[in-house]
Amino acid sequence: xxxxxxxxxxxxxxxxxxxxxxxxxxxxxxxxxxxxxxxxxxxxxxxxxxxxxxxxxxxxxxxxxxxxxxxxxxxxxxxxxxxxxxxxxxxxxxxxxxxxxxxxxxxxxxxxxxxxxxxxxxxxxxxxxxxxxxxxxxxxxxxxxxxxxxxxxxxxxxxxxxxxxx
Numbered sequence: 001x002x003x004x005x006x007x008x009x010x011x012x013x014x015x016x017x018x019x020x021x022x023x024x025x026x027x028x029x030x031x032x033x034x035x036x037x038x039x040x041x042x043x044x045x046x047x048x049x050x051x052x053x054x055x056x057x058x059x060x061x062x063x064x065x066x067x068x069x070x071x072x073x074x075x076x077x078x079x080x081x082x083x084x085x086x087x088x089x090x091x092x093x094x095x096x097x098x099x100x101x102x103x104x105x106x107x108x109x110x111x112x113x114x115x116x117x118x119x120x121x122x123x124x125x126x127x128x129x130x131x132x133x134x135x136x137x138x139x140x141x142x143x144x145x146x147x148x149x150x151x152x153x154x155x156x157x158x159x160x161x162x163x164x165x166x
Contacts, residue, residue: 006062065130068121
């Protein structure tokens with residue numbers, strides 16, 4: 001069983017392990033770049049992809065379900081944020097903190113970036129569900145790891161909740 005991240009005509013199918021890698025490396029970059037309410041909402045969406053909390057094979061999202069913004073300028077800014085975060089993650093930003101070598105992360109990020117680049121966000125004035133609202137944005141940050149979290153909804157974030165390797 002795996003998870004699907006969709007975007008219009010394209011999709012990225014990842015195994016459970018691949019999903020964990022993809023979300024981990026992207027979350028490191030998102031946490032360091034977020035500076036707007038929308039950015040923190042996107043971070044919250046990523047926290048919902050934590051399979052240690054949500055269940056294996058039970059995550060994924062479609063770019064069509066994201067509230068990109070009600071103006072063309074807002075949508076462009078939101079899309080630019082996702083692309084900047086993906087680009088930063090592709091540079092192996094903070095990967096040394098993961099405790100493992102994310103072997104295929106670059107491929108996943110390249111596929112996701114191509115999907116986002118070709119995606120044309122629609123006006124989200126009437127969009128319902130799926131994307132965390134402003135009150136559900138990921139504003140808390142783990143002081144030890146400096147990663148945004150959905151606290152107080154979760155007891156931690158992906159590095160804090162990850163089962164310890166023996």
